[in-house]
Amino acid sequence: MIGEANAGDDPADGWFPESVAASYDAPGGVNSPDVVTTAVDVLEDLADGPVLEFAVGTGRIAAPLAARGVPVSGIELSRAMAARLVDKPGGDAVEVTIGDMTTTRVDGRFSLVYLVFNTISNVTTQDGQVDVFRNAAAHLRPGGLFLVEVGLPDLRRLPPGQDTVPFTVTPGYVGFDQYDVVTQEFTSNHVTVSPDGTGRFRRIPFRYAWPAEMDLMARIAGMRPKYRWADWDRSEFTAESTKHVSVWEADPGMLSVPFEDGGISGG
Numbered sequence: 001m002i003g004e005a006n007a008g009d010d011p012a013d014g015w016f017p018e019s020v021a022a023s024y025d026a027p028g029g030v031n032s033p034d035v036v037t038t039a040v041d042v043l044e045d046l047a048d049g050p051v052l053e054f055a056v057g058t059g060r061i062a063a064p065l066a067a068r069g070v071p072v073s074g075i076e077l078s079r080a081m082a083a084r085l086v087d088k089p090g091g092d093a094v095e096v097t098i099g100d101m102t103t104t105r106v107d108g109r110f111s112l113v114y115l116v117f118n119t120i121s122n123v124t125t126q127d128g129q130v131d132v133f134r135n136a137a138a139h140l141r142p143g144g145l146f147l148v149e150v151g152l153p154d155l156r157r158l159p160p161g162q163d164t165v166p167f168t169v170t171p172g173y174v175g176f177d178q179y180d181v182v183t184q185e186f187t188s189n190h191v192t193v194s195p196d197g198t199g200r201f202r203r204i205p206f207r208y209a210w211p212a213e214m215d216l217m218a219r220i221a222g223m224r225p226k227y228r229w230a231d232w233d234r235s236e237f238t239a240e241s242t243k244h245v246s247v248w249e250a251d252p253g254m255l256s257v258p259f260e261d262g263g264i265s266g267g
């Protein structure tokens with residue numbers, strides 16, 4: 001983050017420290033009941049036993065899913081984010097392990113592992129993203145499902161020689177993404193200017209991967225494509241889609257060392 005350091009933020013919480021967690025659950029947008037309910041409906045439908053959310057955050061999705069009676073566990077990097085879970089109905093039933101979703105293992109085999117709200121892109125290397133897929137597969141029982149929800153990069157708005165796409169330009173706020181199409185890394189940049197002229201600049205790093213690259217990551221991890229939707233409403237994914245909700249199925253037969261403790265081994 002570029003800008004003022006916030007006293008009270010723990011660097012171990014990464015990009016989601018206390019100062020971000022404090023307002024993460026603000027009403028509206030992705031916290032709207034209709035947005036949350038549509039996602040939870042799909043996840044409940046796919047679940048066939050215990051589920052695991054990678055990067056569970058404040059429990060925006062995990063808590064309402066647990067409140068419906070689905071056994072939910074979570075992995076989360078930021079203690080500040082995870083601390084918010086218990087405040088939500090269903091949140092106290094979610095078992096959270098603090099750790100990195102590329103490496104952290106939790107006990108049990110799950111019917112569904114899910115990673116929503118663009119968070120695969122918070123892992124900024126291809127190797128790291130492959131590790132996310134392998135770690136997901138390692139937590140699945142045979143036939144279990146891995147679901148990812150992520151936006152598509154706005155590359156079609158980049159003419160030759162340009163690397164920047166603005167997404168909001170208003171008098172007090174300018175937001176833009178800056179792409180490196182060689183590494184597939186990009187930054188989301190947020191410039192906020194207060195009426196008194198003081199400003200704040202936040203730059204957050206991401207990496208995009210096209211859906212086909214994710215299919216290959218899934219294959220490396222021993223999973224095959226099952227569904228690809230344009231959104232949680234299960235609408236058709238097309239060339240005009242701006243995001244996707246994709247689901248892969250664990251297939252132990254795709255790996256040379258297929259079984260380990262009754263689950264599939266990502267190696």
Ligand SMILES: C[S@@+](CC[C@H](N)C(=O)[O-])C[C@H]1O[C@@H](n2cnc3c(N)ncnc32)[C@H](O)[C@@H]1O
Pocket residue numbers: 013014015016054055056057058059060061075076077078081099100101102116117119122123
């Ligand atoms: C955009 S929030 C999404 C939180 C929640 N899944 C939701 O839908 O509201 C991203 C979350 O991912 C967490 N995160 C980022 N990288 C992570 C990693 N490598 N391992 C575990 N959690 C991570 C952040 O701390 C943050 O809580």
